[in-house]
Amino acid sequence: xxxxxxxxxxxxxxxxxxxxxxxxxxxxxxxxxxxxxxxxxxxxxxxxxxxxxxxxxxxxxxxxxxxxxxxxxxxxxxxxxxxxxxxxxxxxxxxxxxxxxxxxxxx
Amino acid sequence: xxxxxxxxxxxxxxxxxxxxxxxxxxxxxxxxxxxxxxxxxxxxxxxxxxxxxxxxxxxxxxxxxxxxxxxxxxxxxxxxxxxxxxxxxxxxxxxxxxxxxxxxxxxxxxxxxxxxxxxxxxxxxxxxxxxxxxxxxxxxxxxxxxxxxxxxxxxxxxxxxxxxxxxxxxxxxxxxxxxxxxxxxxxxxxxxxxxxxxxxxxxxxxxxxxxxxxxxxxxxxxxxxxxxxxxxxxxxxxxxxxxxxxxxxxxxxxxxxxxxxxxxxxxxxxxxxxxxxxxxxxxxxxxxxxxxxxxxxxxxxxxxxxxxxxxxxxxxxxxxxxxxxxxxxxxxxxxxxxxxxxxxxxxxxxxxxxxxxxx
Numbered sequence: 001x002x003x004x005x006x007x008x009x010x011x012x013x014x015x016x017x018x019x020x021x022x023x024x025x026x027x028x029x030x031x032x033x034x035x036x037x038x039x040x041x042x043x044x045x046x047x048x049x050x051x052x053x054x055x056x057x058x059x060x061x062x063x064x065x066x067x068x069x070x071x072x073x074x075x076x077x078x079x080x081x082x083x084x085x086x087x088x089x090x091x092x093x094x095x096x097x098x099x100x101x102x103x104x105x106x107x
Numbered sequence: 108x109x110x111x112x113x114x115x116x117x118x119x120x121x122x123x124x125x126x127x128x129x130x131x132x133x134x135x136x137x138x139x140x141x142x143x144x145x146x147x148x149x150x151x152x153x154x155x156x157x158x159x160x161x162x163x164x165x166x167x168x169x170x171x172x173x174x175x176x177x178x179x180x181x182x183x184x185x186x187x188x189x190x191x192x193x194x195x196x197x198x199x200x201x202x203x204x205x206x207x208x209x210x211x212x213x214x215x216x217x218x219x220x221x222x223x224x225x226x227x228x229x230x231x232x233x234x235x236x237x238x239x240x241x242x243x244x245x246x247x248x249x250x251x252x253x254x255x256x257x258x259x260x261x262x263x264x265x266x267x268x269x270x271x272x273x274x275x276x277x278x279x280x281x282x283x284x285x286x287x288x289x290x291x292x293x294x295x296x297x298x299x300x301x302x303x304x305x306x307x308x309x310x311x312x313x314x315x316x317x318x319x320x321x322x323x324x325x326x327x328x329x330x331x332x333x334x335x336x337x338x339x340x341x342x343x344x345x346x347x348x349x350x351x352x353x354x355x356x357x358x359x360x361x362x363x364x365x366x367x368x369x370x371x372x373x374x375x376x377x378x379x380x381x382x383x384x385x386x387x388x389x390x391x392x393x394x395x396x397x398x399x400x401x402x403x404x405x406x407x408x409x410x411x412x413x414x415x416x417x418x419x420x421x422x423x424x425x426x427x428x429x430x431x432x433x434x435x436x437x438x439x440x441x442x443x444x445x446x447x448x449x450x451x452x453x454x455x456x457x458x459x460x461x462x463x464x465x466x
Binding site: 024025056057060061062064065066068070072073102103105 | 163164165166167169182184185186189190192195196197198
């Protein structure tokens with residue numbers, strides 16, 4: 001389940017993955033800066049699947065209908081860009097912080 | 108009565124209102140910093156529904172709609188247009204949103220990139236891929252133009268189930284039921300960029316519109332060539348004589364007066380600017396046999412263009428003609444293109460405009 005940090009007891013805390021959102025995506029989750037997902041999903045892909053249950057529009061902003069992360073969206077697990085690692089198969093552990101960030105692009 | 112002009116730009120949606128089509132007030136932007144490649148005003152509904160094809164450059168494309176003239180917007184949770192899993196495709200841009208006839212009040216068509224046609228039966232909330240066109244054996248040979256590979260024109264027949272589409276590149280296709288058996292209708296349209304300049308398909312048709320006389324009479328602005336058809340696209344004939352150039356993007360037709368249509372010729376494929384820097388619309392009153400240059404209210408020293416969907420007409424008795432340019436200027440005419448006023452300046456690049464007369 002997803003909750004704001006400090007929300008329902010047991011939803012956040014050391015067993016959860018924390019997702020940090022950029023400003024343009026916060027309106028999709030009631031203005032929250034972070035979401036906490038507990039228990040921690042095994043991978044980034046599993047994290048997105050879990051989030052899509054409660055926040056389908058948010059997840060459509062991150063990956064397209066083929067499951068591919070959008071070209072100008074970056075996902076960091078801790079300080080590491082998943083594109084330089086195992087991609088959506090990047091493993092998650094309890095306590096991991098995941099960032100969804102717009103890349104340096106635009107016009 | 109109020110005239111509403113919906114202006115989609117590269118960085119948001121603007122709404123202009125006027126009682127006389129001379130003095131305009133502008134509101135917006137909605138969807139700030141997001142591209143609005145397609146707009147529609149569905150006046151079959153009361154209140155009218157605004158539809159927009161939105162493209163967030165980071166977070167992807169979608170369709171949103173508003174039943175309160177932009178005060179609030181709705182986007183279905185799982186996306187209005189999403190490719191089925193087996194296609195292994197992803198929506199890149201919504202190029203066209205086209206409400207069908209009043210007799211099919213909930214049907215809205217969407218033309219999209221990658222090249223695809225979509226049908227909504229719930230007023231544009233959700234769309235279904237038209238498989239017959241997606242699975243067409245010619246698909247592998249349709250190629251992207253510079254702007255991308257898309258269906259950009261959808262012309263449903265007003266009294267039958269036939270639907271005609273145009274795509275760049277690929278050309279014109281028609282289906283008797285809007286679903287299956289899509290056949291090319293490009294005979295007579297040039298494709299000078301192929302060894303065979305008159306292939307069965309592959310043309311880069313920029314826009315097709317239907318004449319007020321009926322759905323069989325069509326005008327096409329091609330990537331080099333302006334054409335007319337009198338048999339719903341089975342055969343096309345050049346009507347470019349009298350124009351300064353046969354290259355351009357837009358084509359418009361009067362909803363009331365047979366034989367009346369407008370195009371905006373550009374210098375050439377390799378010089379996509381108004382000829383001599385003179386921003387002009389050309390009008391025919393006789394189905395393309397002769398053309399009249401309309402210059403009143405339109406500037407000189409202009410080196411920008413109007414893109415294919417950045418032009419429209421309204422349905423008033425004296426047809427309003429509208430277009431916007433890539434330098435963010437929007438023009439309106441209340442007298443069928445005789446004279447123009449400037450609606451807005453210094454907007455982002457104008458990509459799409461649609462006008463409607465609202466109660």
